[in-house]
Amino acid sequence: MNKGEPEREDYLPLFETRPARGRRLFHLFSASIFIAICFVWVYRVTYFPAGEAKAERLAWLGLFLAELWFSFYWSLTLIHRWNPVFRYTFKDRLSSRYNQEASPGVDIFVCTADPGIEPPIMVINTVLSVMAYDYPPEKLSVYLSDDGCSECTFYALLEAARFSEIWLLKLKDEPRSPEAYFRTELVGDSAMTKDWLSIKRSYEDLKMRIETITKLGRVPDDIRKEYKGFREWGIVLSQHDHQTILQILIDGRYANAIDIEGKVLPTLVYLSREKRPMYCHNFKAGAMNALIRVSSRISNAPIILNVDCDMYSNNPEAIKDAMCFFMDEKKGHEIAYVQYPQSFYNLSKNDLYSSSLRVIVELEDILILLLTLVPCLATIKLELLGFDANGGPSYIGTGCFHRRASLCGKRYSKEFKGEWRGKMKKIEESASFLEETGKVLASCTYEHDTDWGNEMGLKYGCPVEDIITGLSIQCRGWRSIYFNPERKAFLGVVPKTLLQYLIQHKRWAEGELQIFLSKYCPVIYGHKKIPLKLQLSYCPYFLWAVNCFATLYYVTVPSLCLVKGILLFPKMSCPWALSFAYAMIASCMQSLGEFICCGGTFQGWLNDQRMWMFKRTTSYLFAFSDTLARMFGFSESTFVITEKVADEEISRRYEQEIMEFGTPCVMFTILATLAQLSLFGCVLGIRKVVSNDVPVKVLDQFGLQIILCSVLVMLNQPIYQGLFFRKDSGKMPSSVTYQAIVYALLACTIAMY
Numbered sequence: 001m002n003k004g005e006p007e008r009e010d011y012l013p014l015f016e017t018r019p020a021r022g023r024r025l026f027h028l029f030s031a032s033i034f035i036a037i038c039f040v041w042v043y044r045v046t047y048f049p050a051g052e053a054k055a056e057r058l059a060w061l062g063l064f065l066a067e068l069w070f071s072f073y074w075s076l077t078l079i080h081r082w083n084p085v086f087r088y089t090f091k092d093r094l095s096s097r098y099n100q101e102a103s104p105g106v107d108i109f110v111c112t113a114d115p116g117i118e119p120p121i122m123v124i125n126t127v128l129s130v131m132a133y134d135y136p137p138e139k140l141s142v143y144l145s146d147d148g149c150s151e152c153t154f155y156a157l158l159e160a161a162r163f164s165e166i167w168l169l170k171l172k173d174e175p176r177s178p179e180a181y182f183r184t185e186l187v188g189d190s191a192m193t194k195d196w197l198s199i200k201r202s203y204e205d206l207k208m209r210i211e212t213i214t215k216l217g218r219v220p221d222d223i224r225k226e227y228k229g230f231r232e233w234g235i236v237l238s239q240h241d242h243q244t245i246l247q248i249l250i251d252g253r254y255a256n257a258i259d260i261e262g263k264v265l266p267t268l269v270y271l272s273r274e275k276r277p278m279y280c281h282n283f284k285a286g287a288m289n290a291l292i293r294v295s296s297r298i299s300n301a302p303i304i305l306n307v308d309c310d311m312y313s314n315n316p317e318a319i320k321d322a323m324c325f326f327m328d329e330k331k332g333h334e335i336a337y338v339q340y341p342q343s344f345y346n347l348s349k350n351d352l353y354s355s356s357l358r359v360i361v362e363l364e365d366i367l368i369l370l371l372t373l374v375p376c377l378a379t380i381k382l383e384l385l386g387f388d389a390n391g392g393p394s395y396i397g398t399g400c401f402h403r404r405a406s407l408c409g410k411r412y413s414k415e416f417k418g419e420w421r422g423k424m425k426k427i428e429e430s431a432s433f434l435e436e437t438g439k440v441l442a443s444c445t446y447e448h449d450t451d452w453g454n455e456m457g458l459k460y461g462c463p464v465e466d467i468i469t470g471l472s473i474q475c476r477g478w479r480s481i482y483f484n485p486e487r488k489a490f491l492g493v494v495p496k497t498l499l500q501y502l503i504q505h506k507r508w509a510e511g512e513l514q515i516f517l518s519k520y521c522p523v524i525y526g527h528k529k530i531p532l533k534l535q536l537s538y539c540p541y542f543l544w545a546v547n548c549f550a551t552l553y554y555v556t557v558p559s560l561c562l563v564k565g566i567l568l569f570p571k572m573s574c575p576w577a578l579s580f581a582y583a584m585i586a587s588c589m590q591s592l593g594e595f596i597c598c599g600g601t602f603q604g605w606l607n608d609q610r611m612w613m614f615k616r617t618t619s620y621l622f623a624f625s626d627t628l629a630r631m632f633g634f635s636e637s638t639f640v641i642t643e644k645v646a647d648e649e650i651s652r653r654y655e656q657e658i659m660e661f662g663t664p665c666v667m668f669t670i671l672a673t674l675a676q677l678s679l680f681g682c683v684l685g686i687r688k689v690v691s692n693d694v695p696v697k698v699l700d701q702f703g704l705q706i707i708l709c710s711v712l713v714m715l716n717q718p719i720y721q722g723l724f725f726r727k728d729s730g731k732m733p734s735s736v737t738y739q740a741i742v743y744a745l746l747a748c749t750i751a752m753y
Helices: 023-046 054-081 091-097 120-131 151-170 190-216 228-235 283-298 318-326 364-370 380-389 431-441 465-475 498-516 532-542 547-564 577-597 602-617 619-631 648-655 666-691 695-715 717-725 734-752
Strands: 015-019 085-089 106-112 140-146 245-250 267-272 303-308 335-339 400-403 479-482
Touching: 023 054, 023 577, 054 380, 054 532, 054 547, 085 318, 085 380, 091 318, 106 120, 106 283, 120 140, 120 151, 120 190, 120 303, 140 151, 140 283, 151 190, 151 228, 151 245, 151 267, 228 245, 245 431, 267 283, 283 303, 283 431, 283 465, 303 318, 318 335, 318 400, 335 465, 380 479, 380 532, 465 479, 465 498, 465 532, 498 532, 498 602, 498 619, 498 666, 547 602, 547 619, 547 666, 547 695, 547 734, 577 602, 602 619, 602 666, 602 695, 619 666, 666 695, 666 717, 666 734, 695 717, 717 734
Parallel strands: 106 140, 106 303, 140 267, 335 479
Antiparallel strands: 015 085, 245 267, 303 400, 335 400
C-alpha cells in the first residue's frame, strides 16, 4: 500500500497480535497475594517489640523494611504480566505480496572483540549461519566487526568466505551453523550421505586450519602472501593502537560472487575500526556505530540485524518473520525494531546456573495455567510478553532487527511510511574505492563534534548501551516488537563456571543501575514521551542491584537471631503465620509450575532459586558499590567480555552439573560465609528444639525461622560440597574455606554475646 492510498477493505495483515487468555484469573490471584502482603505489614506494625531490647527492635525493623522492598518490587513486576500479548506472523502473505526484487536489503552485524575469549572458529560459525538465511542472497550483506584487530580472526573469515561456496547451497531446514549442523544425525539416501560426508570433511579441514593458526597466534608468511589484506597487519602496533582495516571479501554485486553451482553469495565484509590510546573507543557501542556508518557506504540496507559472535542463526526464516512486522502496510511504519529472545544450546540437563531464563511460554494454552499463579521475578522471557503489550520490549543487544532510520536518530512521524520497493539504490563504485572511503567513517576522529553516541546510533557512557538505546528510540515515538517463534531464531553459549555467571550479572546490574541514576531514568527521560506503564516496565531491571540489601538481610539476620533466640516471625499456631505461609508457598508453587509446564525439572527449579540468591548477595552487591564508586569518581566504566570457551575438565564437570569454583575471589568468600551462617543457625535452631523440655513449644515459636534457615541450607548444598567434600580442581579454594569459617564464627559470637 503506497503512501496516500486508501486502506482496502480486503486488507490482510502480515502479523497478528493476540492478548493472552486467563488474565482475570491472574488478576484475582494477584489481588489475593496483595491481601496476604497487607496482613504481613499489619503484623509487623502491630507486634513491633517496642518494649524489648534494642537489638530485637532493630532486627524487627530491618526485616519489615526488607519486606516492604520485596512488596514494592513484586508490584513492579506485575506490570510486565498484567496484559501479555502473543505475536503471530503470516509469511505466506508476505511472499505473495512482495517478490524477491521488492524485498528490502538486510545488513547483518556480527561483533567480536577478543580471539582468546571468543575463538575465531566460533565467530565464523555465526557468520556462516547468518549468510545462509532463506532470503535473497543479493539482499544480504554480512559485516564482521573485529575489535581485537586479530589477523587470526581475519584469516578465519577469509577461510569462511571460501567455504561458503560449498556450504550455503546444501542447506534446507537444518541448523545453518556448520558446527551445529554436523552435531545432528544424518538421515537420507546414499547420495545425500556422500555429499554430507564430503562437506563435513571440508569443514573439519577448515576447523583444523583455523584452530592451528589460533593456537600459533599469528598467520604464517606463506599464507600472508596469498591475500593482500594481510599487509594491513604490517603496520599494526597493537590491538589498541592501529589504523582502520576494511576488507570486502565477497562483493555480492558482481557476477563472480557465486558458489560452485553459480548461485549468488551474500556480501561479506571485515572491519576493524581505528583505535588509538588517546581516544575513547566506547566498547561495543562504538563498534556498532562504526558498522552503521561503514555499511551505509557499502550496502545501506534499510534493515539492520545485529548478533553477538556466539549467537548463531538457528531459524532460516527469522528475516521473513521480522519483515512481516516491518512491511505490514497498516502498522509496520510504527515499528523501530523486532527483538528475538536469547536462547542457548549448551545448557546442562537441569540448567546448572539458571542461564537460560528457561520459563518461556511456547503455547498460549500453557499461559492459561501460568496466569493463575503469582508472578515470579526470574521469568524474564515471560515478562517480555507483557513488556511488549506496554509499548514494546527493551533492546537486549543481540538478536534484534532494526530499522536503520530509527537507529540513526530519526523521529517517528505519523506521516512517515516506509516504502520498501526500490529502497536499495545500487552502489556503482568499485570495492577498493568503497574500502578506502569507508575507512574514514571508522576512524577515531570521525565522531568528534557529532551526534554519534548521543542522538545517533547506540548510546555511549554505559556498560548496557543496548538498553538506553532502545529506550531513546521509544522516546522518539517508535514502538518495538517482541517475537518468539516456535523454532528458536538464535542459539548461543552460556557461562560454564559460577564466577563467569556472577561477573556477567554484575555487569548487567551495574549498567542498569547507572541508567536509573542518570538522566536516562525511564520515569524522568520517558516522561510524556512513552506510556507510564512502559516507564515502569523498565524499573524492575534497573533496580536489580538494589535487591542486594533486602536479600542479604533476609539470609543473615534471621539466622543470627535464631542463634541469639530472638523471635522474628509469628508462632506457627498463630493465625498471622498464614499470611507468611500463603505468600511463600504460592510463590514456590507458581515458579515450580512454570518450570514443569515449560519442560523444566524440579532440580532445574531448585537451581533457579539458588542462583537467584547467589547473584543477589554477590553480583548485585558489587554492582551497587561499583556504581556508587563511579558516581563519586573513584572508578571508571569497564566492559568485561564473558568467556565463551572452557577447558575439557570444566566442561565435563558442567555436563555432570557440578558447580565450578576453583578461583579465590571475594564473591565466593561472601557466598561461603553466608552458607556457614545458615548452617550454624539451622543446627542451633534444631538443637534448641531437641534439647528443650517442651520441644513442641520451641518449634511453635521458632518454626518459621528454622524452616527459613533449612531452606537456605538446602539451596547452599553445592557450597558445602565445594567447601568440605570435593577433591577436584573445581572445589572451593582452601583460603576461601578458612576465611568463611572465621567470618561466620565471628558473626555468631557477636550475635550471641
